[in-house]
Amino acid sequence: MKTKIYQIPCIQGHEEEIQEAAQIIRVGGLLAIPTETVYGLGADALNEAAVAAIYAAKGRPSDNPLILHVAGAHWLERYCAQVPPAAYQLAEAFWPGPLTMILPRKDIVPDRTTGGLNTVGVRCPDHPVTLAIIEAAGVPVAAPSANTSGRPSCTNAQDVLEDMAEKIPAIVDGGSCQVGVESTIIDLTVTPPRLLRPGGTPLEALEEIIGTVAVDKAVTGALKPGEQPRAPGMKYRHYAPHAKVTVLTGDSVKTAQYIRQHITPGGGVICFDEYAALFPDCVIHQLGPEGDQAEQARRVFDALREFDHTKVTEIYAQCPEETGLGLAVGNRLKKAAGFHVVNLQEKERTL
Ligand code: TXA
Ligand code: MG
Numbered sequence: 356m357k358t359k360i361y362q363i364p365c366i367q368g369h370e371e372e373i374q375e376a377a378q379i380i381r382v383g384g385l386l387a388i389p390t391e392t393v394y395g396l397g398a399d400a401l402n403e404a405a406v407a408a409i410y411a412a413k414g415r416p417s418d419n420p421l422i423l424h425v426a427g428a429h430w431l432e433r434y435c436a437q438v439p440p441a442a443y444q445l446a447e448a449f450w451p452g453p454l455t456m457i458l459p460r461k462d463i464v465p466d467r468t469t470g471g472l473n474t475v476g477v478r479c480p481d482h483p484v485t486l487a488i489i490e491a492a493g494v495p496v497a498a499p500s501a502n503t504s505g506r507p508s509c510t511n512a513q514d515v516l517e518d519m520a521e522k523i524p525a526i527v528d529g530g531s532c533q534v535g536v537e538s539t540i541i542d543l544t545v546t547p548p549r550l551l552r553p554g555g556t557p558l559e560a561l562e563e564i565i566g567t568v569a570v571d572k573a574v575t576g577a578l579k580p581g582e583q584p585r586a587p588g589m590k591y592r593h594y595a596p597h598a599k600v601t602v603l604t605g606d607s608v609k610t611a612q613y614i615r616q617h618i619t620p621g622g623g624v625i626c627f628d629e630y631a632a633l634f635p636d637c638v639i640h641q642l643g644p645e646g647d648q649a650e651q652a653r654r655v656f657d658a659l660r661e662f663d664h665t666k667v668t669e670i671y672a673q674c675p676e677e678t679g680l681g682l683a684v685g686n687r688l689k690k691a692a693g694f695h696v697v698n699l700q701e702k703e704r705t706l
Contacts, residue, residue: 359525360525364528377488385525386527387512387526390498391534392538393500395485395500396498398498400464401468403467405497409421409499415499420476422476423475423476423478424480427451434495435459437458439543446479453536456477457586459474503518506518507596510653534649534652536655540586542586548568558570596691599670601696602691602692622668623640627643638662638665651681655684
């Protein structure tokens with residue numbers, strides 16, 4: 356099947372194409388959609404056959420549940436069995452935006468969508484075109500990131516085409532993603548609420564609204580064999596370029612020095628702009644200035660994907676400090692590295 360691309364940068368003047376795109380969702384088709392975080396591969400979340408087609412196109416394991424994308428907090432009670440006050444407080448503070456809440460599900464949401472769990476993830480994305488498509492479709496849109504399973508997420512329509520050409524009927528090109536890492540996932544079915552995936556909404560910002568949030572083990576380290584994360588997707592090796600990745604944590608002057616000492620000519624480096632000149636013989640992807648976390652979030656997946664277009668066989672990456680958006684950027688780098696991290700902060704190195 357030839358994949359059609361709709362160029363829809365904004366709503367005005369594109370009303371007909373938005374209706375056409377919504378119609379694809381309504382009849383059970385697959386539609387790649389832009390969001391502020393990463394591109395999603397959308398389908399009617401209540402239609403089991405449509406949801407099955409998402410798993411097939413991505414090559415995604417069927418026990419890995421999908422997030423429902425909704426038009427606003429007024430849709431929560433349609434799909435969630437209980438909606439605690441914290442959910443409304445968080446929606447008020449961060450929706451539309453990069454926050455997914457895990458809540459008890461209603462039976463109307465099929466098992467296929469939730470991977471058989473009795474909870475469901477819900478988020479309202481901050482992209483006017485996608486919100487208009489969801490409204491016009493009148494159904495929640497199940498959408499995982501639009502990459503092939505295991506590859507880095509897509510932050511522009513071209514990357515989606517690279518992974519999904521011929522596999523899906525259409526892609527909505529709504530421009531580059533403004534946030535660049537996926538949504539933060541918070542589980543509101545446990546006390547205290549638990550961060551399952553760091554993302555575009557910083558942990559500190561959540562805690563300002565609802566108090567203490569626990570951080571799931573899968574966020575910061577590799578799980579032991581047999582250990583089950585609460586977000587099933589966190590157990591898979593993710594975002595991985597073909598080359599072997601090593602992440603360096605600690606003071607950036609030290610991490611830059613370490614890379615210089617260990618890298619072989621022609622190797623790959625992901626570094627802050629300030630250090631790029633230190634690696635003249637390497638293939639470099641700059642994350643942005645060390646102090647600009649938003650820029651680092653926008654660039655991290657691009658960096659990981661781009662190396663697959665080169666012959667690089669080893670990549671060293673400087674990890675940002677893990678506060679604010681840095682927690683999400685560091686998590687994506689570490690997952691790409693299979694948690695192969697060299698910590699230069701402590702006296703003893705942990706490999
Ligand atoms: O920013 C985002 O969240 C993007 C855009 C497209 O909205 N979507 C996204 O979806 O990242 P996906 O499928 O790539 O990642 C969703 C994660 C997976 O790790 C999945 O296991 C977890 O959310 N998840 C979904 N439903 C869950 C549930 N009921 N309980 C625990 N984890 C859940
Ligand atoms: Mg994903």
